[in-house]
Each structure stands twice: as C-alpha cells, then as structure tokens.
Amino acid sequence: MELSLNKKALILSLVTILLLFSFSLVALSADIHIEIDGNTLQSDVVPIIKDARILVPFRIIAEAIDIDVSWDEQTKSINAQKGADKLILNIGSKTAYFNKVPVLLDVAPEIINNRVLIPLRFFSNVFDCEVGWLEASKTAIIKTPSPAMRAVGYYALGDSQSSSWTDLFTTPYPETNMGNTELITDLALGWYSLDENGNLLTKSRTGWQRPEGWETVLRAAKKYNLDTEMVIHMTNEGHIITSLLTNPHSVDQAIKQIVLESANYAGVNLDLEGLGLSEKG
Structure with a gap:
C-alpha cells in the first residue's frame, strides 16, 4: 500500500512538473514578438525558444521580405526563392541547401500548428539580414538589406x-x-x-x-x-x-x-x- 502511494506521488509530481514547464513555455512564447524593419509582424504562430535558439515562423517572415515560398508535401520540404537565389529546407533536418550548397542550421526546422519554424539566425546567414534579440521586450528583430539606390x-x-x-x-x-x-x-x-x-x-x-x-x-x-x-x-x-x-x-x-x-x-x-x-x- 505504501509502495502504491509512493508511485502515485511520483507520477503526480512528474505530471505537475511537466504541466508547469508546458505553461512556462507557452507563456514565454506568447510574449515573443517579431519586428521587421521597424514594423511589428502579426503571426498566427508565435516564436518559441528551443535549445537556447529562437525559432520563428518561416513563411510569414519570408513573404514579408519578398521571398517566394512553396511547400512540397511529398518531400516535406520548403522551397524558397528570391531573385536567382534558391533555398530548400527539410523538416527535421539541420541541413538546408542554398543554391545547391549545404548550409547547417543550429536547430532543425519543425512544424507547429501547421507552420514551419526555423532558427531566427538563419535569416542572417542566408538572406543577409541583420537579426537581433531585445530581451526587455522579448522581440526578435530583423533588418533587411538596404535596396540598391539609383541616382x-x-x-x-x-x-x-x-x-x-x-x-x-x-x-x-x-x-x-x-x-x-x-x-x-x-x-x-x-x-x-x-x-x-x-x-x-x-x-x-x-x-x-x-x-x-x-x-x-x-x-x-x-x-x-x-x-x-x-x-x-x-x-x-x-x-x-x-x-x-x-x-x-x-x-x-x-x-x-x-x-x-x-x-x-x-x-x-x-x-x-x-x-x-x-x-x-
């Protein structure tokens, strides 16, 4: 009887810990914002923090900076293109392909609520954006390259x-x-x-x-x-x-x-x- 009670207490403790962690992650994610060139981006999927990396929804950010995005259901991959540059992201894989050259991600892309999330830093590595993090406001900052000016x-x-x-x-x-x-x-x-x-x-x-x-x-x-x-x-x-x-x-x-x-x-x-x-x- 005492063993059974100990097991129940252990299970209850584990459930409580998992619930607290889950609520903590949701609360943290809900407070994270995305800002592109000074404008707040509205998304139906909020960024998350995983393995000390900020993961952001790829499509809505990509389209906001004029990147064409398509989804390949058969290969579970994202195809993105801007001008002559082409990018392939594979769900669950840390290896992306930019103009057919392998590029490593810190964290593999994953699907949450039917949206693909990728590391924020990847926009800097591939699309020459400046990225940053404002801890006080929990805001992911993305600055796109300045367009070439003609005089x-x-x-x-x-x-x-x-x-x-x-x-x-x-x-x-x-x-x-x-x-x-x-x-x-x-x-x-x-x-x-x-x-x-x-x-x-x-x-x-x-x-x-x-x-x-x-x-x-x-x-x-x-x-x-x-x-x-x-x-x-x-x-x-x-x-x-x-x-x-x-x-x-x-x-x-x-x-x-x-x-x-x-x-x-x-x-x-x-x-x-x-x-x-x-x-x-």
Whole structure:
C-alpha cells in the first residue's frame, strides 16, 4: 500500500512538473514578438525558444521580405526563392541547401500548428539580414538589406555659361574622363518634347532640344556604365498637354513615336508640367 502511494506521488509530481514547464513555455512564447524593419509582424504562430535558439515562423517572415515560398508535401520540404537565389529546407533536418550548397542550421526546422519554424539566425546567414534579440521586450528583430539606390543626373543642352558634358565628364566635349560619372547610375537626357498632335519633337518651344552629336553622348554613357533615359518635356501652356491627352489619335501617335525612338535608350522619362494647374471644379 505504501509502495502504491509512493508511485502515485511520483507520477503526480512528474505530471505537475511537466504541466508547469508546458505553461512556462507557452507563456514565454506568447510574449515573443517579431519586428521587421521597424514594423511589428502579426503571426498566427508565435516564436518559441528551443535549445537556447529562437525559432520563428518561416513563411510569414519570408513573404514579408519578398521571398517566394512553396511547400512540397511529398518531400516535406520548403522551397524558397528570391531573385536567382534558391533555398530548400527539410523538416527535421539541420541541413538546408542554398543554391545547391549545404548550409547547417543550429536547430532543425519543425512544424507547429501547421507552420514551419526555423532558427531566427538563419535569416542572417542566408538572406543577409541583420537579426537581433531585445530581451526587455522579448522581440526578435530583423533588418533587411538596404535596396540598391539609383541616382539620376539630368543632361540637357548647355549654353555659353554651362555644359552638361563638362559637368559630367569634367573635360570639354568630346573628350571624356570618369569625372563625376561615379556619382550617378542613370543619365536623363532632356532632348525631346511632343506637340498637341502627338508628334515627337527634337526641338521644343521651351528650349529643350537634341544636340548635334547626341550619339556621342550615348556612347560615352555606355562607356561609363550609365543607363540612359529619353526625357520628354512638355508644359501645359495653351492646354497643349490637355489637348494631346484628350485626343485618342494623338495619344496613339505619341506612343508609336516614343516606342520607336526609345530603342536607343534604357527607359523613358515623362516630364509633363502644369497639367491641371489652372483647372477648376
């Protein structure tokens, strides 16, 4: 009888310990938050701490940083892709594959409430994110890499006092130097306009015109790896832009001519000024 009571007491003690541990883990997990680039991420599955590692839901974080995610039921694996980079995560395995190269995880991915959780640190190792942990607020911090910035320099026909060529290449036309080309990624060439009938103009009433030797500018831009844009400048003086846009034939004519001319450039930059400025009602 005494042995039976001791067994019952032991079992009761073990159950109590397990319940307390379970409640402690749930309480801890429920207090953990995820923050991406300063924004709190709402998830139906909260992060957990396992083997001293923070495990976070993979899909919701991946999609928040523009990673495409799919689930392979047959292999129990996750396929993720961002640009040319491809990642495969296998449930229960500490080995992932990034661009077919094995990558070790601190803790194997696991499924909780139909969601795959992986170590927070993995986002740093593979996707170049900065990750951190704020103990005071129990917050997992993820900072994504800053996107590449593009700087556009405007290039227009100069005069006796100024020259876009000299400003850019720091040498008189037609000689070139690296000059200030490292400061920009794109060159917006202010050489075009349109009339109200949709005709593309290389000499406008506002002074914008394509210079002689314009092909030399394009070759120089290519030499220094600058993308070029054809800038089409118009003002709505005399309601020219309004007349153009309200005439389907003129719009069609403009599109055809712009498409044809844009073959010389990497893009088109529309600079339409004063549209709607004097409208009432």
